[in-house]
Amino acid sequence: MNFSEEEYLRFRDAKFASAPQSIEELIVEVKDPQNLAQSEMDALLSRIRKSNMAIYRSHVADPDLAKIALQFGLSGLDSNWLAGEDGISRIEVREEGKGYIPYTRKPIKWHTDGYYNPSARKIRSMLLHCVRSSREGGENHLMDHEILYCLLRDLDRHHVQALSMMDAMTIPERTDEAGVARAEETGPVFSFEEGHLHMRYTARTRSISWKEDAATQAAVAAIESLLSSPSPYIFHAKLEPGMGLLCNNVLHDRSAFNDDSRLLYRARYHDRIR
Numbered sequence: 001m002n003f004s005e006e007e008y009l010r011f012r013d014a015k016f017a018s019a020p021q022s023i024e025e026l027i028v029e030v031k032d033p034q035n036l037a038q039s040e041m042d043a044l045l046s047r048i049r050k051s052n053m054a055i056y057r058s059h060v061a062d063p064d065l066a067k068i069a070l071q072f073g074l075s076g077l078d079s080n081w082l083a084g085e086d087g088i089s090r091i092e093v094r095e096e097g098k099g100y101i102p103y104t105r106k107p108i109k110w111h112t113d114g115y116y117n118p119s120a121r122k123i124r125s126m127l128l129h130c131v132r133s134s135r136e137g138g139e140n141h142l143m144d145h146e147i148l149y150c151l152l153r154d155l156d157r158h159h160v161q162a163l164s165m166m167d168a169m170t171i172p173e174r175t176d177e178a179g180v181a182r183a184e185e186t187g188p189v190f191s192f193e194e195g196h197l198h199m200r201y202t203a204r205t206r207s208i209s210w211k212e213d214a215a216t217q218a219a220v221a222a223i224e225s226l227l228s229s230p231s232p233y234i235f236h237a238k239l240e241p242g243m244g245l246l247c248n249n250v251l252h253d254r255s256a257f258n259d260d261s262r263l264l265y266r267a268r269y270h271d272r273i274r
């Protein structure tokens with residue numbers, strides 16, 4: 001843990017003092033997310049600096065995500081097996097994604113993206129853009145992972161200590177017809193790099209095993225309780241066409257939806273938004 005108690009208290013006070021009061025405070029109207037004006041860029045960056053996330057609202061339904069990301073210095077794309085050739089994933093209902101919840105109409109529990117990635121391929125930022133929304137559902141809850149860390153640490157600092165251990169969480173290997181598609185991955189939930197917090201988390205109960213000691217189990221239960229209770233720090237958003245979430249991999253979930261035409265583009269990066 002890199003924070004002294006004094007540094008932590010300063011960090012926490014600043015986080016809570018600058019936390020947005022509503023989702024609207026995180027939204028910035030932009031003309032074209034691929035060609036941001038300086039004022040639009042400044043507005044997005046100031047929100048990301050404070051809350052690790054911002055949402056743009058535009059009339060550009062089908063943009064080039066790489067162009068948007070490049071303006072924020074993001075180029076280290078992480079591609080997964082279902083991403084397109086360019087490393088950008090089309091999140092839509094599809095046959096080949098059967099069994100993989102993002103590609104179904106089902107809800108997705110709280111998580112950070114790429115929590116199963118090895119530490120050399122940490123997902124530090126993410127861009128999620130809506131091309132077509134569902135008439136109903138497909139909404140997100142969002143929470144700044146640094147706020148969650150503070151709430152958890154304020155409850156009991158042993159919680160964050162337990163979840164900073166290198167063996168706190170293990171994602172079992174994933175196998176397919178060809179054998180091991182992804183090796184088992186063990187690592188911490190919380191880690192600090194250059195003064196920034198990184199969080200790996202999923203509220204899933206399948207395909208994850210938590211360290212079986214009392215401290216880890218209590219910490220995981222505390223996170224579940226924080227994420228399932230009403231909180232002024234949990235925001236609710238529905239991305240409509242032309243809107244996009246730009247974030248330093250904050251905690252999020254997704255509600256179920258009922259419309260197979262829903263399409264979002266997603267790009268995940270190894271870099272943080274500076």
Ligand SMILES: [Fe+2]
Nearest residue numbers: 111112113252
């Ligand atoms: Fe996600």
